[in-house]
Structures are given as structure tokens and as C-alpha cells.
Amino acid sequence: MSETSFPQKVDWSNTVATRRRGRRHAADRRLQIIGISAIALAVALLATLIVSLTLSGYRAFVQTMITVDFPISTENVSAEDPAAGNYRAVVRDALANLFPGVTDPGEQRALGQLLTNNTQFMVRDAVVRDPSVVGGALRLTIPAADPIDQLNKGVIDRHLPEDQRRVSNRQIEWYDELKAEGRISTPFNIGLFLNADSRFPEIAGLAGAIVGSFYALLVCLVISFPVGIAAAVYLEEFAPINRWTDLIEVNINNLAAVPSIVFGLLGLAVFLNAFGLPRSAPLVGGMVLALMTLPTIIIVTRAALKAVPPSIRQAALAVGASRHQAVIHHVLPLAMPGVLTGTIIGLARALGETAPLLLIGMNAFITSPPGGLLDASTALPTQIFIWADSPERGFVARTSAGILVLLGFLIVMNGLAVFLRQRFERKW
Amino acid sequence: MAGYAFLIIILATTAAYVVGRSTGTRIRATHGAKMHSLPGQHGAFVAAWVGVPALIFVLLWLVLQGTVIDRLLIASLPASMTDGANVQLLVSEIKNVTAGRIFQEPSPEIVAAAERLAHWEAIARWAMIVVVLALTVVALVVTRGMLSVRFRARNNFERILTGLMVFCSVVAIITTIGIVASLLFEASRFFGKVPVAEFLFGLNWEPQIPLREDQIAGLGAFGAIPVFTGTLLIATVAMLVATPIGLLTAIYLVEYADDRVRAAVKPILEVLAGIPTVVYGFFAVLTVAPVMRQFGGALGVDVSPNSALAAGVVMGVMVIPFISSLSDDALNAVPGALRDGSLALGATRSETMIKVLLPAALPGIMGGVLLGVSRAIGETMIVVMAAGLIATLTANPLDAVTTVTVQIVTLLVGDTEFDSPKTLAAFALGLVLFFATLTLNVLALGIVRKYREKYD
Numbered sequence: 001m002s003e004t005s006f007p008q009k010v011d012w013s014n015t016v017a018t019r020r021r022g023r024r025h026a027a028d029r030r031l032q033i034i035g036i037s038a039i040a041l042a043v044a045l046l047a048t049l050i051v052s053l054t055l056s057g058y059r060a061f062v063q064t065m066i067t068v069d070f071p072i073s074t075e076n077v078s079a080e081d082p083a084a085g086n087y088r089a090v091v092r093d094a095l096a097n098l099f100p101g102v103t104d105p106g107e108q109r110a111l112g113q114l115l116t117n118n119t120q121f122m123v124r125d126a127v128v129r130d131p132s133v134v135g136g137a138l139r140l141t142i143p144a145a146d147p148i149d150q151l152n153k154g155v156i157d158r159h160l161p162e163d164q165r166r167v168s169n170r171q172i173e174w175y176d177e178l179k180a181e182g183r184i185s186t187p188f189n190i191g192l193f194l195n196a197d198s199r200f201p202e203i204a205g206l207a208g209a210i211v212g213s214f215y216a217l218l219v220c221l222v223i224s225f226p227v228g229i230a231a232a233v234y235l236e237e238f239a240p241i242n243r244w245t246d247l248i249e250v251n252i253n254n255l256a257a258v259p260s261i262v263f264g265l266l267g268l269a270v271f272l273n274a275f276g277l278p279r280s281a282p283l284v285g286g287m288v289l290a291l292m293t294l295p296t297i298i299i300v301t302r303a304a305l306k307a308v309p310p311s312i313r314q315a316a317l318a319v320g321a322s323r324h325q326a327v328i329h330h331v332l333p334l335a336m337p338g339v340l341t342g343t344i345i346g347l348a349r350a351l352g353e354t355a356p357l358l359l360i361g362m363n364a365f366i367t368s369p370p371g372g373l374l375d376a377s378t379a380l381p382t383q384i385f386i387w388a389d390s391p392e393r394g395f396v397a398r399t400s401a402g403i404l405v406l407l408g409f410l411i412v413m414n415g416l417a418v419f420l421r422q423r424f425e426r427k428w
Numbered sequence: 429m430a431g432y433a434f435l436i437i438i439l440a441t442t443a444a445y446v447v448g449r450s451t452g453t454r455i456r457a458t459h460g461a462k463m464h465s466l467p468g469q470h471g472a473f474v475a476a477w478v479g480v481p482a483l484i485f486v487l488l489w490l491v492l493q494g495t496v497i498d499r500l501l502i503a504s505l506p507a508s509m510t511d512g513a514n515v516q517l518l519v520s521e522i523k524n525v526t527a528g529r530i531f532q533e534p535s536p537e538i539v540a541a542a543e544r545l546a547h548w549e550a551i552a553r554w555a556m557i558v559v560v561l562a563l564t565v566v567a568l569v570v571t572r573g574m575l576s577v578r579f580r581a582r583n584n585f586e587r588i589l590t591g592l593m594v595f596c597s598v599v600a601i602i603t604t605i606g607i608v609a610s611l612l613f614e615a616s617r618f619f620g621k622v623p624v625a626e627f628l629f630g631l632n633w634e635p636q637i638p639l640r641e642d643q644i645a646g647l648g649a650f651g652a653i654p655v656f657t658g659t660l661l662i663a664t665v666a667m668l669v670a671t672p673i674g675l676l677t678a679i680y681l682v683e684y685a686d687d688r689v690r691a692a693v694k695p696i697l698e699v700l701a702g703i704p705t706v707v708y709g710f711f712a713v714l715t716v717a718p719v720m721r722q723f724g725g726a727l728g729v730d731v732s733p734n735s736a737l738a739a740g741v742v743m744g745v746m747v748i749p750f751i752s753s754l755s756d757d758a759l760n761a762v763p764g765a766l767r768d769g770s771l772a773l774g775a776t777r778s779e780t781m782i783k784v785l786l787p788a789a790l791p792g793i794m795g796g797v798l799l800g801v802s803r804a805i806g807e808t809m810i811v812v813m814a815a816g817l818i819a820t821l822t823a824n825p826l827d828a829v830t831t832v833t834v835q836i837v838t839l840l841v842g843d844t845e846f847d848s849p850k851t852l853a854a855f856a857l858g859l860v861l862f863f864a865t866l867t868l869n870v871l872a873l874g875i876v877r878k879y880r881e882k883y884d
């Protein structure tokens with residue numbers, strides 16, 4: 001028999017114990033404060049990112065426009081063939097009418113630089129649309145050139161010495177005159193969504209990139225959605241458990257973590273070089289993105305199938321359905337909300353993916369939206385990358401605006417996924 | 429033309445379903461309940477046999493057509509033209525002439541070859557349509573003839589379905605094989621020109637070799653050590669940012685936060701995870717790098733405009749959500765009994781966390797950190813936009829360094845010849861990248877799995 005000894009009653013309220021307890025609680029609070037500051041730091045970083053992008057990008061959503069009356073004289077433009085007119089002269093005459101005092105050729109050139117470089121083509125297109133103006137005058141609202149746009153938006157400081165800014169003193173005077181005449185306006189920049197890419201920031205837009213991204217995502221969806229669901233259904237519902245299916249499973253998990261650029265290398269080596277598909281095509285981009293999205297869709301579909309209780313399958317089998325019927329008629333429809341949610345999230349990731357698209361050439365300079373799956377085009381993220389690399393000042397704002405548009409699409413897609421999850425998901 | 433082929437397949441499959449179903453309905457009307465399968469199953473059986481072979485045929489045709497026509501074209505050229513000359517250039521010239529893009533007056537042989545090519549391509553287009561039509565009609569007639577009252581349409585259709593599903597699940601394997609094969613193939617061509625030892629252990633990376641004879645460029649050195657160290661430097665900076673923030677966030681969320689805070693913070697972390705990397709890259713260029721440069725200037729330190737620090741810090745922000753969510757999972761997976769026991773003994777929450785939960789969750793957290801490292805190494809856009817292009821062997825995060833992914837992109841973007849070591853080097857780098865991230869992932873998943881088994 002061992003002797004049981006009881007410890008003496010301890011006085012926990014003495015000063016040593018109190019101080020020790022104080023130290024331990026202080027350590028507890030310290031950890032809590034460190035944790036809060038870590039979260040605050042992460043939130044602050046996110047806020048900085050969004051604020052800095054918004055601050056640099058919001059200006060690109062409006063565009064400085066100059067209203068100009070173009071005299072369409074019959075000596076420059078013939079009514080029979082309005083497309084072949086001398087529109088360079090038309091623009092020159094219009095500017096001469098606005099500022100009759102400017103006669104020096106160098107100054108006239110500087111005056112022409114107030115308007116975007118493509119002004120003559122815009123006037124031509126307007127005349128071709130409505131040939132009845134030949135012989136009369138045409139009032140058009142033309143985008144201002146990038147430096148004037150920046151000046152109007154306050155990005156260029158007019159108080160700087162002349163050699164440190166991209167607009168001359170003369171140009172500022174002309175700008176002020178135009179402003180006084182009420183010819184300067186800054187409406188919503190609809191061109192950002194309707195124009196394709198351009199070398200000139202004032203008329204560069206996202207239309208080509210949005211259409212290209214849409215085509216690529218369409219291809220991605222058409223391939224990865226059926227293939228992903230079929231693979232997941234097989235692995236979850238039909239596959240025998242053996243080394244072979246184990247290999248497939250490990251393989252899918254690893255594929256989900258392969259860097260995206262490696263998929264770009266695959267697309268370059270196989271789709272472009274071996275199969276001979278065209279460079280920069282949304283079809284190839286979509287195929288590469290589909291291979292990338294496939295593991296994600298398989299994994300979420302399997303999770304959704306797993307969440308359907310076995311009693312559903314057993315009930316179907318018990319009334320005489322085959323295994324295929326049980327899955328197709330009962331399990332898959334019940335798992336569909338989860339599958340759709342996962343698919344949308346996978347597509348959202350594919351929409352933001354840039355690196356593989358760079359390798360298959362979707363960062364080309366293309367000035368018209370693609371007409372089909374095989375036309376060269378860009379995608380939203382690669383367009384952002386191209387603009388980010390462009391030196392013109394106006395492209396900084398365009399890049400940020402492009403990013404805001406991309407984030408807008410992502411928010412809509414993820415919002416849809418959240419809505420689907422909350423609206424249709426069932427808890428068993 | 430391929431569009432028409434797919435349209436034909438879709439229409440034919442729909443028609444086949446309707447035909448099979450109506451045949452089934454007629455059989456049922458005469459024989460009633462003796463019938464083995466439902467009319468719809470007869471329709472599905474016929475549709476599957478009409479659609480699937482035709483689809484496989486068209487896809488195979490599209491893949492092979494280019495290669496076959498190229499072979500035919502090269503074989504049809506007179507030996508005097510293919511001798512010694514660059515056959516690939518010749519073929520692309522002929523194709524340009526066929527497409528109407530004529531830069532200089534082509535020789536009569538080339539014009540003749542171009543006409544042949546145009547002729548063959550027209551034949552190939554129509555042949556595909558004809559064969560697809562024939563295939564669908566034959567399949568429709570044959571399978572419809574098989575339908576009868578005792579025909580096991582359901583079992584047959586389900587067998588086809590299973591076959592399709594097996595194929596779909598093998599696509600993942602095919603993708604992996606495709607990645608490994610293409611990387612190995614191109615990398616082996618590279619190692620035929622540059623020795624493996626020089627690539628793996630050389631200290632000098634200057635891949636800008638002359639493409640033309642008279643071009644002024646470097647001599648071409650392919651020692652990848654500076655590229656690897658650059659990658660590791662940026663990844664280290666990233667992990668030094670991401671690990672503490674991510675882990676502390678997870679600790680706070682698991683141990684201290686109430687449900688309301690959790691509901692607010694988790695979506696924010698998800699947003700961080702969902703931001704495309706090109707956005708982070710632009711953020712690094714637009715905001716972070718200039719701030720660091722000014723800060724460095726104020727301290728009297730020279731910070732490079734595309735310093736490893738700026739790229740690494742932004743990459744760290746990108747990795748935070750991975751670390752925090754995986755650490756969160758690991759900490760939550762620790763059995764409640766351990767935490768309750770510790771608290772019952774009078775430990776404070778921080779003592780419970782540091783002395784009980786963290787050690788128990790360490791393998792899971794390690795797995796998360798390894799996955800984060802793998803992300804950081806494979807991340808492309810942030811470094812392409814914010815890191816440098818020139819490979820310097822340095823451990824100073826204020827200098828500009830380059831990474832594996834940056835080099836892959838710069839070597840392959842733009843028009844490049846596919847035989848030069850310059851472009852092939854990108855595939856060798858890709859091979860290293862693939863196996864490095866694969867090893868990290870396998871290791872991480874292994875650790876996480878082993879740890880889970882211990883408590884479940």
C-alpha cells in the first residue's frame with residue numbers, strides 16, 4: 001500500500017503568483033494583439049491595392065472630348081466616293097477655322113496634336129455613314145490627344161516649367177480657349193468598351209480583349225465542364241478502388257498544383273507546334289485554360305457528389321434503377337448546384353489567368369475584335385499586361401481601368417457562385 | 429469547315445435519337461411490356477453510335493491533316509529544292525503564297541507547289557465532310573437495324589457511357605504525360621546543344637544569342653544558377669512576408685475571433701486569393717516599387733527599380749491566403765480534447781495555442797508552407813512585371829534578380845525560331861520548374877495526409 005499524500009493548500013493570491021499570472025495574461029493579450037495586427041495588415045494591403053488601382057484608374061472611365069466643326073468642302077471630298085476624300089485637309093481646315101491666327105506650319109502641327117491621331121479617319125467614317133453632309137459642315141466630338149486628356153484631368157501640372165511637361169504653353173493656351181468656348185467635354189468613356197486596342201491611349205479600348213476572353217472561356221467551358229463532370233462521376237460513383245484509380249486521383253491533385261506557365265509550355269509545344277493550330281487564337285487559349293480548369297472542376301464535382309447521401313442511391317437502386325440511372329436521374333441533379341458553383345469559380349480563375357496565354361501569343365497587338373475562334377486576339381488579362389508595358393502616360397490609367405473591369409467581371413462571377421450556393425445548396 | 433462538321437454531328441446525333449426513339453415506340457406499341465429497354469434508351473443507343481465515332485474521327489482528322497499534307501507537299505517537291513535547303517522555310521513560303529501573302533516574286537516551282545497545296549486542302553476539307561456524313565448514315569442504318577424487342581439498348585448504351593467516362597478521367601493522365609513528354613522532348617534537344625552540367629551548375633546566364641549572322645548580341649551562356657538563386661531569393665522574401673502574417677491570422681481566427689469577425693475576415697482573405705496575379709504585378713510596379721525606392725532613397729540606400737524585395741513582398745501578399753487557410757484547417761483538425769485538456773489545467777489561450785495546438789498542427793502548417801513555396805516558385809505574372817530580366821548572382825534583395833518563370837516568358841514571347849538553344853532553354857527551365865513544384869507538392873500532400881491519419 002502506498003501512502004497518499006495531499007499537498008498543502010497553496011495560496012494563489014500571494015504577490016509572486018499574482019505577478020506571474022499577470023505576466024501570463026499579458027502574454028495572452030500580446031498574442032491577441034499580434035494576431036489582430038496581422039489581420040489588419042492583410043486588410044490594409046488589400047485596401048491599398050484597391051485604393052491605388054481605383055485612384056489611378058477612375059480617370060480612364062471619362063474621356064476628354066473636343067467638339068469641332070469640320071467643313072466638308074467639295075474640293076476635299078466628292079459626294080460620289082466619300083471614302084476617298086482628302087480628310088487630312090478637312091481636319092486642317094477645321095482647325096484653321098477654329099484658330100485663324102495660327103499660320104506657322106510648326107504651330108499648325110502642334111495644333112493638330114490637340115486631337116487624337118485618328119481624327120481624319122473618324123471624320124471619314126462619319127461622312128461615309130451620312131454622305132449628305134458633303135458641301136456642308138459636320139459637327140463631331142473627337143477624343144482629345146493623350147497629353148490634352150491628361151492636362152484636362154489634372155494629371156499634367158500646367159505650372160511646371162514647359163520642358164518638363166508634354167504639352168507646350170501654346171497648346172495650353174489653345175486648350176483654355178477651347179474650354180472657354182465650351183468645346184471641351186468629359187463624358188463617360190464609352191470607347192473603353194467599344195474600341196479595340198490602339199497605339200494611342202485616348203482611343204484604346206477593351207472590346208477586342210473582352211470578346212477574346214469570352215471566346216476563350218466559352219471553349220474552356222465546352223471542354224472542361226462535360227469532361228470534368230464525366231471524370232468525377234466515374235471516379236466517385238463507378239471506379240473500382242485499385243492502384244489505377246488511385247494513380248488517377250493523385251495525378252489530378254498534382255495537376256491542380258502545377259504552375260500555370262507549365263500549361264502554357266504544353267500548349268506551345270503540343271497545340272501550336274505539333275498540331276499546327278494558329279498562334280494567338282482564342283481556341284488554343286481556351287484549350288489550355290480548359291486543361292488547367294479541369295482538375296478544379298473534377299475536385300469540386302467529386303466533393304458535391306460525396307455530399308449527396310447514400311440513401312438516395314440506395315432508394316433508386318431498390319426500386320430497380322440501374323447504377324447509371326441512379327446517378328443520372330438522382331445523384332447528379334442533386335449535386336448540380338455544387339458543381340455549377342465550382343465550375344463558375346474555376347472559370348473565374350481561368351479568366352484572370354495570364355501566363356499561359358502569353359506563351360501561346362495572346363499578347364499580340366491587334367486592332368480589331370476577333371471574328372471567330374481562330375482569329376488572333378488578346379484576352380482581358382493579357383491586354384492589361386500589354387498596356388502595363390506601354391510607355392504612354394495615358395496607358396497607366398487605362399491599365400488600372402482594365403483591371404477594374406476585370407475585377408468587376410470576377411466579382412459578378414463569384415457573386416453568382418455564392419448566390420447559387422446559398423440559393424440551391426441542400427444540407428442533408 | 430470544321431464548324432460544319434461539328435454542326436453535322438450535332439444534327440445527326442439529334443436525328444439519330446429521334447429515329448431510335450420512334451422505332452422503340454413502334455416496337456413497344458406492337459409488343460408492349462415484353463420489351464427489354466425503354467424507347468428513349470433505344471434512341472440514346474443509336475445517338476451514341478452515330479455521334480461518338482464521328483466526333484472522334486473529326487478530331488483525329490483535324491489533328492493529323494496538317495502533318496499529312498505537309499509530308500505530301502515535301503514529298504512532291506523536286507529533290508533539287510529539298511536538298512540541303514531549309515525545308516521548313518520552304519513549306520511556310522509555299523503556304524504564304526497559297527494564302528495570297530506574296531512578298532517577293534516566287535519561283536515557278538513554288539507557285540506550282542502552292543497550287544497543289546490549295547488543291548489538296550480543298551480535297552481534304554470536302555473529304556472530311558463526306559466521310560463524316562457517310563459515317564453517320566452508316567452508323568444510323570446499322571444500329572437502327574439492331575433494335576428489336578429483346579435488344580438490350582440500356583445495357584449497351586450504359587457500356588458506351590462508362591467508356592466515355594473512363595476516357596474523360598484518363599484526360600488528366602494524358603495531360604500529365606503530355607506535359608512531361610513535351611518538356612522532356614524539347615529539353616533533350618536543348619541538352620543536345622548545351623551540356624546538362626553547364627546548364628545546372630554554370631554561373632553565367634546570357635541567353636540572348638544572335639539569331640542572324642550579323643546581329644550583335646551576347647555569345648550565349650546557359651548557366652542557370654543565377655536564375656535559380658534569383659527565384660529562391662524572391663520566394664524567400666515572399667515566404668518571410670506570407671508565413672508570419674498567414675499563420676498569425678489563422679491563430680487569431682481559430683483561437684480568439686468570434687463568429688462575426690471570422691465571417692468578416694474570411695471573405696477578405698478569399699478576395700486576396702481570387703485577385704488575378706497580373707493585378708498584383710501591376711500593383712507592384714505602380715505602388716510598391718516606387719514606395720520602396722523612395723523609402724530606400726530617404727535612408728540613403730540604393731534600391732533597384734525592379735528589386736527582388738518589391739516583387740517578393742507583393743508575391744507574399746498573394747501567398748497569405750494559402751498559408752492562412754491551410755494553417756486554419758490544420759489548427760481546426762487538432763482534436764478538441766487536447767485544447768480542452770490544456771485549458772482545464774489552467775493554461776491561458778496563448779499557452780494552449782503555442783504549447784499544444786501549434787506543435788500538434790505543425791505538420792499541417794509545414795505542408796501549407798511548402799505549398800506556398802511551390803506557388804511562389806511557379807508564380808509568373810508578378811515577377812514578369814516587377815522583377816528584372818538580367819540574371820545576377822546576388823543575395824541582396826534590393827538588387828534586381830530574375831526568376832525561372834521570367835526567363836521562360838522572355839525567351840518564348842515574340843517571334844522565335846524553334847531550333848535555337850535560346851527558345852529550347854525555356855523548356856529546360858520549364859522542366860526544372862515542373863519537377864521542383866511537383867516534388868514540393870508531393871512532399872506537402874504527403875505530410876498533410878500522414879498527419880491526418882494520426883488523428884482520424
